[in-house]
Amino acid sequence: MSMKVATRQVDGVTILDLSGRITLGEGSVTLRDAVHDVLAKGSKHILLNLENISYIDSSGIGELVSAFTSVKNAGGELKLLNLTKKVHDLLQITKLYTVFDIWDNEASAVSAFK
Amino acid sequence: MVEKAAEEFAARAGFDEDTVPNIAMAVREAAVNAVLHGNAYNSAKRITVTFEANSDALIVRIADQGPGLDPSNLPDPLAPENILRGSGRGIFLIRAFMDEVHFRQLHPGTELTLIKHRAPAQPPA
Numbered sequence: 001m002s003m004k005v006a007t008r009q010v011d012g013v014t015i016l017d018l019s020g021r022i023t024l025g026e027g028s029v030t031l032r033d034a035v036h037d038v039l040a041k042g043s044k045h046i047l048l049n050l051e052n053i054s055y056i057d058s059s060g061i062g063e064l065v066s067a068f069t070s071v072k073n074a075g076g077e078l079k080l081l082n083l084t085k086k087v088h089d090l091l092q093i094t095k096l097y098t099v100f101d102i103w104d105n106e107a108s109a110v111s112a113f114k
Numbered sequence: 115m116v117e118k119a120a121e122e123f124a125a126r127a128g129f130d131e132d133t134v135p136n137i138a139m140a141v142r143e144a145a146v147n148a149v150l151h152g153n154a155y156n157s158a159k160r161i162t163v164t165f166e167a168n169s170d171a172l173i174v175r176i177a178d179q180g181p182g183l184d185p186s187n188l189p190d191p192l193a194p195e196n197i198l199r200g201s202g203r204g205i206f207l208i209r210a211f212m213d214e215v216h217f218r219q220l221h222p223g224t225e226l227t228l229i230k231h232r233a234p235a236q237p238p239a
Contacts, residue, residue: 024146058143058203066200086135093210094203095192 003027003053005034013110014043015081019052022060031060035067035078044076045113049106051082061090068100077101081109116163117142120174127167129230136211137172137230143204144176144226152178152224170231171213177225185217 003020016034021027038046048067056064064080071078079101083091091097103109120141124134145161153159159179166173189196191203209215214229 024150057139057146058207059146059201061203062200065198069198069200090207093207095197099197 003030005030007034007038009043010106010110013045013047013113014038015047015049015106015110017049017052019054021055021057022053022063023055023057024059028059028063031063031067035070039071039074039076044071044074046071046076046078047081047103047106047109047113048078049081050084050087053084053087056087056090061094061096065096065099077113079103079109079112081106116145119163120165123165123167124172124230127172128232129172133230137174137228140208140211140228141174141176143208144174144228147204148176148178148180148224148226152180152183154180172230172232174228175225176228177220177223179220179223181222182219183217183224 003018003022003026006017006019008015008017016038018031022031035046046067048064068078081103083102083104088097091100091102101112103112117138121134121138124137129137141163145163148161149155153161161179162175162177164175166175185205188205189199189202191197191199191206196202205215208226208228212228213231214227216227216229218225218227
């Protein structure tokens with residue numbers, strides 16, 4: 001199953017609800033394109049909801065990091081919401097857990113954007 | 115496909131439900147590396163994956179037909195200068211999920227041997 005992205009706006013924050021797999025090829029490219037589209041439209045506060053991500057590989061982790069740096073370089077902020085245990089564990093192993101700003105409550109995450 | 119095969123083989127070999135997905139992920143990462151970095155997407159080149167289980171461990175060998183890989187040249191993805199790189203975590207994850215990872219040069223090609231030991235049996239209470 002490839003990855004799907006649904007976009008919504010909450011209080012000036014663009015929330016991308018991701019579902020499926022973020023893996024080499026389609027999932028990673030879909031995520032990259034989605035984040036670039038949001039930035040191109042001028043929104044710089046992006047929250048990635050990973051609740052329905054069933055699988056992520058090293059390429060997908062790399063794409064999350066690239067999305068984080070793309071948004072930061074554009075003067076924005078990217079945060080992560082609702083990690084599954086698997087994604088949480090992978091971010092711990094790769095020491096990225098402290099790099100990302102990670103939330104498990106959507107309202108709190110939205111409020112945390114400056 | 116190789117991920118599914120690894121999952122089924124590891125489950126049949128008796129590994130628990132927490133360990134099976136990690137083994138499958140390690141095998142998938144190794145196979146992706148073999149196709150992408152080893153064979154450089156050359157469809158004329160093959161990768162070979164063999165599974166073996168014995169009383170001590172599960173052993174998976176993944177071989178490509180590429181130019182060869184020097185594991186000592188791999189950057190450390192946890193180093194501060196690499197932590198924000200968009201790639202370079204595949205071998206690191208394989209090592210994190212398996213007990214042993216060995217590289218062998220095939221001239222041409224590289225063979226990775228991934229080993230997951232069975233947990234020692236618990237003594238009866």
